[in-house]
Amino acid sequence: MSIVVVTGASGFIGARLAQDLLDAGQHVRCLVRSPDRLPVELRGRVEVVCGDVRDQQSLRPAFHQADQVFHLAGLVKARRRRELFEVNHIGTYNVGVCCARQPNPPTLVYVSSLAAAGPCRTDGPRCECEPPAPISQYGCSKLQGERVLREMSCELPLTIVRPAVVFGPGDANSFAIFRPIARWGLHAAPTRAPHPISLIHVEDLCRLLQLAAERGRRVERPRSQAALGAGVYFAASSERISYAEFGQMIAAALGRERVRVVAQPRWMAFALAGVTQTLARLVGRAPILNIDKMREAFAGAWHCSGEQAARELGFQPAATLAERVAETVAWYFTHGWLRRKFPTTPTSADATKRFSSTGIHLAK
Secondary structure (H helix, E strand, C coil), X not given: CCEEEEECCCCHHHHHHHHHHHHCCCEEEEEECCHHHCCHHHCCCCEEEECCCCCHHHHHHHHCCCCEEEXXXXXXCCCCHHHHHXXXXXXXXXXXXXXXCCCCCCEEEEECCHHHHCCCCCCCXXXXXXXXXXXXXXXXXXXXXXXXXXXXXXXXXXXXXXXXXXXXXXXXXXXXXXXXXXXXXXXXXXXXXXXXXXXXXXXXXXXXXXXXXXHXXXXXXXXXXXXXXXXXXXXXXXXXEEHHHHHHHHHHHHCCCCCEEXXXXXXXXXXXXXXXXXXXXXXXXXXXXCHHXXXXXXXXXXXXXXXXXXXXHCCCCCCCHHHHHHHHHHHHHHCCCCCCCCCXXXXXXXXXXXXXXXXXXXXX
């Protein structure tokens, strides 16, 4: 039985990945800062190692005799820029060093982000061979994590996965998009322009991560621009959709006949983010609504190609975006995150049919 390590197993994606690995019969070892952070459904079923990615010494027991390592521990928000780089850059370096120093280094799958690549610079989707150009502090910190691992690629089997916007059951960040649509029929968008965005459901992402570990190419130090994308995979649905259309898809899954898309002026969005960020710092919290996220929101299209993952890994999402949104909505109702205001929750087929009736056709 293989020993598979998941860092960040207390998080949204990490917890789901650990569950999937258990279902596949793997011995799962979870690296967490505290056992209390581990989801209840994983307790007693996984091996737990306590450590902090910022403390290299505390990490070493986690990677002993490991066959595969999925590095998901990271910050998507922080009170200060320094905290992002301490975890996403230095923390990733520490994980890489501990893996590389093993007698038989494990395969390391680093879960980076589309933010590390940056927004689209042309009308087409981003591909892995394009030079990265992040525009946010978060994106820069994840890219630095990629770079320090690349320096170890001669001694460490490494694959990098850059997920697009991830959503699914249990995610508090994406729930912030669903809730105002459910309550008031409002969907706040940075612009009415039809900039495409890429999304992926957490279940599909976890399957792609496992495929990347099993059969993905490994990163090499690039000698040309074409080699820059070797061993790197974008994780995204092939469907082309705008942020406004995503809101309409959620409304269809909720059984709402319509949703009002509210385009926020740039100055207002940045002002609100600034106020929220300042107030959160005063109480010692890191808000998801911050200036750094506003930079990403107003950067235009965040659309990436999943062709490399399809070609080299054989990956295809198991369901359409409309079906995945309907599944997510059903979970929110079942677990009390949303109150039922409609007679019944639409099925995936109902939601897909209702969204199709809007006249919006998703390109692939």
